[in-house]
Amino acid sequence: MPPDDPLHAPPPPQAPDQARPEAPAQEPAQARPEPPAQPRPGPQALFTVRGLTKGFAGRKVLDGLDFEILRGETFVILGRSGSGKSVTLRQLNGLDKPDAGSVVFDGTDITGLEERDLYPLRRRVAMLFQGGALFDSMTVFDNVAFPLREHTRLSEAEIAAKVQEKLGLVRLPEAAPKMPSDLSGGMRKRAALARSLALDPEVLLYDEPTTGLDPITSAAIGKLIRQIHRHLDVTQVVITHDLDLAQHVGDRLAYLSEGHFRFLGDWAAAKRSSDPELGDMLSGRAWDEEDDHAANARP
Amino acid sequence: MRARDFVTRTGEIALLSGRAFAAMAARPLETRLWFAQMEQLGVRSLGVAGIATIFTGMVLALQTAYSLPSLGVKYYIGSVVAKSLVRELGPVLTALIVGGRIGSGMTAEIGTMTVTEQIDAMRSMAVDPVKKLVAPKLAAVLVMLPSLTVIGCGLGILGGLLVAVFQLHVQASVYLNNIVQNLTLADVVSGVGKSFVFAYIIAIIGCYNGLHTEGGADGVGRATTDTVVTLAITIMISDYFLTKLFILVVS
Numbered sequence: 001m002p003p004d005d006p007l008h009a010p011p012p013p014q015a016p017d018q019a020r021p022e023a024p025a026q027e028p029a030q031a032r033p034e035p036p037a038q039p040r041p042g043p044q045a046l047f048t049v050r051g052l053t054k055g056f057a058g059r060k061v062l063d064g065l066d067f068e069i070l071r072g073e074t075f076v077i078l079g080r081s082g083s084g085k086s087v088t089l090r091q092l093n094g095l096d097k098p099d100a101g102s103v104v105f106d107g108t109d110i111t112g113l114e115e116r117d118l119y120p121l122r123r124r125v126a127m128l129f130q131g132g133a134l135f136d137s138m139t140v141f142d143n144v145a146f147p148l149r150e151h152t153r154l155s156e157a158e159i160a161a162k163v164q165e166k167l168g169l170v171r172l173p174e175a176a177p178k179m180p181s182d183l184s185g186g187m188r189k190r191a192a193l194a195r196s197l198a199l200d201p202e203v204l205l206y207d208e209p210t211t212g213l214d215p216i217t218s219a220a221i222g223k224l225i226r227q228i229h230r231h232l233d234v235t236q237v238v239i240t241h242d243l244d245l246a247q248h249v250g251d252r253l254a255y256l257s258e259g260h261f262r263f264l265g266d267w268a269a270a271k272r273s274s275d276p277e278l279g280d281m282l283s284g285r286a287w288d289e290e291d292d293h294a295a296n297a298r299p
Numbered sequence: 300m301r302a303r304d305f306v307t308r309t310g311e312i313a314l315l316s317g318r319a320f321a322a323m324a325a326r327p328l329e330t331r332l333w334f335a336q337m338e339q340l341g342v343r344s345l346g347v348a349g350i351a352t353i354f355t356g357m358v359l360a361l362q363t364a365y366s367l368p369s370l371g372v373k374y375y376i377g378s379v380v381a382k383s384l385v386r387e388l389g390p391v392l393t394a395l396i397v398g399g400r401i402g403s404g405m406t407a408e409i410g411t412m413t414v415t416e417q418i419d420a421m422r423s424m425a426v427d428p429v430k431k432l433v434a435p436k437l438a439a440v441l442v443m444l445p446s447l448t449v450i451g452c453g454l455g456i457l458g459g460l461l462v463a464v465f466q467l468h469v470q471a472s473v474y475l476n477n478i479v480q481n482l483t484l485a486d487v488v489s490g491v492g493k494s495f496v497f498a499y500i501i502a503i504i505g506c507y508n509g510l511h512t513e514g515g516a517d518g519v520g521r522a523t524t525d526t527v528v529t530l531a532i533t534i535m536i537s538d539y540f541l542t543k544l545f546i547l548v549v550s
Contacts, residue, residue, distance in 0.1 A: 095423060118425075
């Protein structure tokens with residue numbers, strides 16, 4: 001890997017729960033959905049979501065979510081398994097359509113767009129899937145090269161250089177000739193991250209980036225997400241139920257429960273919040289009604 | 300299956316067909332993917348399709364000779380074998396056997412990609428799965444199934460010839476001459492025409508069930524079984540109507 005690789009600079013010491021100075025203070029804690037009558041996108045909002053509603057089989061998973069994602073921040077959506085986090089994330093690049101409400105990306109309402117019209121957006125918004133979702137018929141190299149071959153006119157030599165650069169970024173330079181089935185879970189996520197980075201996206205969406213990984217690998221993934229944010233000038237949305245990860249990477253956090261955000265704001269406000277359920281989540285206290293891992297299935 | 304599901308599925312299959320044919324024609328043409336699929340779906344099905352039709356030809360010759368022994372039917376074995384194979388058994392048997400093999404393969408492949416979010420990953424990278432996966436398979440089957448049918452009919456006629464000559468003691472020239480005199484262009488057109496329709500059915504149902512797979516490995520298994528059953532039934536039913544149609548149009 002190149003010695004001037006920015007990701008290998010030692011990270012400056014920073015308390016994980018410290019809010020970034022450039023993130024503007026957000027009025028804390030809106031459990032109730034704001035009336036969608038006066039949409040008021042902030043000057044830096046990259047995504048503006050209003051009244052997002054989505055149900056499956058008669059059950060409302062999301063019930064009128066309102067939030068904004070600011071340019072350049074890392075926004076964490078925290079929630080228990082099955083709370084609709086993945087569903088929320090999939091609205092942001094149009095993989096799923098909402099039942100009601102709107103998602104505005106950089107001035108364009110994407111909710112009514114046809115699949116084909118979403119392609120320009122999706123070149124700018126990359127997504128990292130929970131299991132990595134590498135194409136298992138291709139080598140890691142071909143996986144990372146796939147979006148480049150589809151969307152750029154680079155020569156094979158340029159593609160090879162770019163693939164190696166991205167694999168270097170995720171510290172997986174030697175994995176290029178391997179098949180995805182030969183990789184461990186953590187390596188698979190890194191390789192998938194390299195593929196997501198291939199087109200130099202403006203936004204990265206992470207779907208449960210640490211689920212199924214051991215604590216050390218999880219911490220390494222968290223570090224990677226943070227370093228990518230610091231050095232690549234991307235806006236990131238991370239959904240997770242991993243509190244350590246959320247504290248490590250998040251500038252702002254939203255706590256999703258029963259289709260609403262019970263909390264939305266920065267970490268300082270989260271610590272001050274008197275919401276009992278958020279308090280339980282932040283302190284890692286167990287709920288007595290059910291085991292968290294039992295409800296792992298996506299709705 | 301409830302009537303409403305049936306209507307929904309039929310509509311979705313029609314939409315997928317439209318998108319797949321449009322994607323086949325759209326630039327850039329993914330010819331490399333097409334040829335890879337032709338190799339995988341077509342060339343590798345040659346053995347199984349050939350064995351099925353060659354033995355069908357042999358059986359036809361035997362059955363014809365022994366079920367109608369008194370009529371001197373021996374000398375008409377050629378045209379009976381050829382007409383049955385070319386008009387009916389060649390296309391249908393090839394479609395059933397090859398369809399079971401490659402239709403289920405398509406569903407398993409695409410279905411696994413669906414449940415492991417690889418299809419979503421493709422969409423999230425602004426790549427159309429229909430263009431990348433469905434269209435090459437459809438193109439490959441549309442080329443290879445009629446080819447396999449023609450080869451299979453040839454092999455079946457050869458099988459009939461072997462039985463006629465070595466077991467029934469009919470001269471090869473009599474057998475072949477009888478075919479040449481009786482087999483018409485209409486027979487060939489209706490046989491090959493059918494196999495194009497069967498090819499479309501196999502590719503679209505195989506891909507559709509793959510794209511709509513839900514659940515894990517269990518779901519892939521269910522979708523694959525569903526493909527095999529649906530294909531067999533759809534091919535048999537459509538065969539009747541296609542036969543009717545070709546009799547009206549060609550004859």
